[in-house]
Amino acid sequence: MKRYVVLVGLTLMLFSFALPVAAQAADQKPPDQVAMWIVITSGFAMAIASAMCGLAQAKATAAACEGLARNPGAAPAIRFALILALVLIESLALYTFAIVFLKVTY
Amino acid sequence: MEHHPTWIGNVVNQLLGWLVLPLLEALGAHPHDPARPIPDHIATELFIVFLCIVFFLWFRSRLSADNPGALQLCFEQLLSNDFRVGIYDLLDEIVGHGGRKYLALIGTVGLFVLFCNVISLIPGFVSPTAHHTVPLGCALAVFLYYNYAGVRAHGPGGYGKHFLGPVLPLAPLMLPIELISHTARLLSLTVRLWVNMVVSELLYLTFLGLSLTMLYAAWELNKVLGGAAAIAPLIVPLPFVLLHVFVAFLQAFVFTLLPVVYVGGAVAEEH
Numbered sequence: 001m002k003r004y005v006v007l008v009g010l011t012l013m014l015f016s017f018a019l020p021v022a023a024q025a026a027d028q029k030p031p032d033q034v035a036m037w038i039v040i041t042s043g044f045a046m047a048i049a050s051a052m053c054g055l056a057q058a059k060a061t062a063a064a065c066e067g068l069a070r071n072p073g074a075a076p077a078i079r080f081a082l083i084l085a086l087v088l089i090e091s092l093a094l095y096t097f098a099i100v101f102l103k104v105t106y
Numbered sequence: 107m108e109h110h111p112t113w114i115g116n117v118v119n120q121l122l123g124w125l126v127l128p129l130l131e132a133l134g135a136h137p138h139d140p141a142r143p144i145p146d147h148i149a150t151e152l153f154i155v156f157l158c159i160v161f162f163l164w165f166r167s168r169l170s171a172d173n174p175g176a177l178q179l180c181f182e183q184l185l186s187n188d189f190r191v192g193i194y195d196l197l198d199e200i201v202g203h204g205g206r207k208y209l210a211l212i213g214t215v216g217l218f219v220l221f222c223n224v225i226s227l228i229p230g231f232v233s234p235t236a237h238h239t240v241p242l243g244c245a246l247a248v249f250l251y252y253n254y255a256g257v258r259a260h261g262p263g264g265y266g267k268h269f270l271g272p273v274l275p276l277a278p279l280m281l282p283i284e285l286i287s288h289t290a291r292l293l294s295l296t297v298r299l300w301v302n303m304v305v306s307e308l309l310y311l312t313f314l315g316l317s318l319t320m321l322y323a324a325w326e327l328n329k330v331l332g333g334a335a336a337i338a339p340l341i342v343p344l345p346f347v348l349l350h351v352f353v354a355f356l357q358a359f360v361f362t363l364l365p366v367v368y369v370g371g372a373v374a375e376e377h
Contacts, residue, residue: 076190080199084367087360091294094301101304 035105042100049096053089060085111146113230118149147237154221154234184217196363200370208369211251215244216362223303223354227347235357236303238296245295248365249288256372265372295364302357306350310343317342 030038064082068075119142127143130136137143144152169178186192190199193213197205219235226233234240256265269288271280317338325332 076195076199079189079191080196080363083360084363087298087364088294091298094298094305097305098297098301101301 029105038103042104045096046100049093053093056089057086060089111142112150112232114153115142115144115146115149118152119144122152145237146232147234147240150225150231151222151234151240154218154225158217158221191359193362193366196366200366201373202370205366205370208255208366211247212362212365212369215248215365216358219244219299219361220355220358223358224351226303226307227351227354233303233307233354235299236307238300241296241299242292244299244361245292248295248368249292252365252368252372255369259373268372291364291368295361299357299361302353306346306353310346310350313346314339314343 029035060082064078067078071078123141123143127137127140130143165177165181168175174182184192186194193209193216194206197208197212201208219241222235222240223233225231226236253265256268259265260268269281269284270277271284320338321332321335324335
């Protein structure tokens with residue numbers, strides 16, 4: 001488990017070093033063929049992100065409801081954990097949307 | 107997105123433009139339009155700050171412990187309420203003992219974000235938080251503050267140990283991960299607020315556009331039907347205004363909650 005975390009971390013670092021290259025590429029306008037694919041893949045990316053985000057949020061909410069039904073006394077703690085989790089899950093879909101928003105130019 | 111110039115932008119530019127333009131030129135920045143050196147979102151932001159200062163100075167003189175007014179009771183609900191989601195409640199629950207001294211910056215940022223979010227409900231205003239630099243500024247303030255709080259609580263060496271993980275042999279692996287996750291907090295705070303505000307504006311615009319298209323189509327088809335369909339652009343976008351209100355409050359709450367969590371993580375004692 002820890003090894004995967006490290007691998008992901010190193011990949012992220014690689015990406016952060018590759019950023020100047022990406023920034024250079026973003027300055028020029030993509031050719032029409034590429035722009036078309038950007039639009040198509042953006043739609044699919046947003047759909048996949050929303051679907052998985054919805055699934056994850058549903059799981060979190062279901063678990064929180066169960067917890068609340070079993071132990072209503074713990075409501076503040078559960079509500080806090082639920083909101084925090086929902087926000088963190090939601091931000092993943094929002095990253096996708098931000099990329100779509102920035103990349104689709106018309 | 108292209109915005110039309112707002113009246114508040116015009117007013118602030120006329121008041122402060124002559125002062126800001128030479129300053130910007132001296133710093134080497136050249137505004138796009140020399141006649142309007144202050145962008146609209148900055149103008150709205152300044153307006154909110156000015157309004158907050160005036161309002162809270164006036165409000166402060168009216169506070170009383172013996173005979174609280176209705177407004178004071180409302181604002182006390184922001185600090186502590188029955189749902190345990192007030193700022194004091196969050197600080198007590200997450201930071202624990204001595205958490206209330208972090209109220210000043212966290213409460214300020216939370217209230218500022220809240221006012222920035224809801225000001226677009228007033229016609230003629232655009233939320234400053236729908237422009238990416240404003241959330242970034244708030245996130246930077248929070249980022250610097252919680253690191254400062256951590257350094258003040260543990261000293262530089264003690265706070266640096268937080269980044270090295272639980273055991274020393276793992277430190278070379280944990281350090282890059284911790285550094286990345288801490289800088290990613292900046293990104294996630296910024297993008298979350300900015301995209302949420304942009305999306306709620308876009309949703310409203312999209313459904314307004316859809317109902318207008320419907321209205322035009324109906325008008326082409328039949329004048330009576332078109333007259334009846336004229337009500338659609340008035341009603342259809344309404345739920346999205348309500349959604350915007352909900353999202354505005356929720357995001358302001360989140361922008362208060364996450365700094366509390368970060369401060370709590372930074373000042374927490376080692377176990």
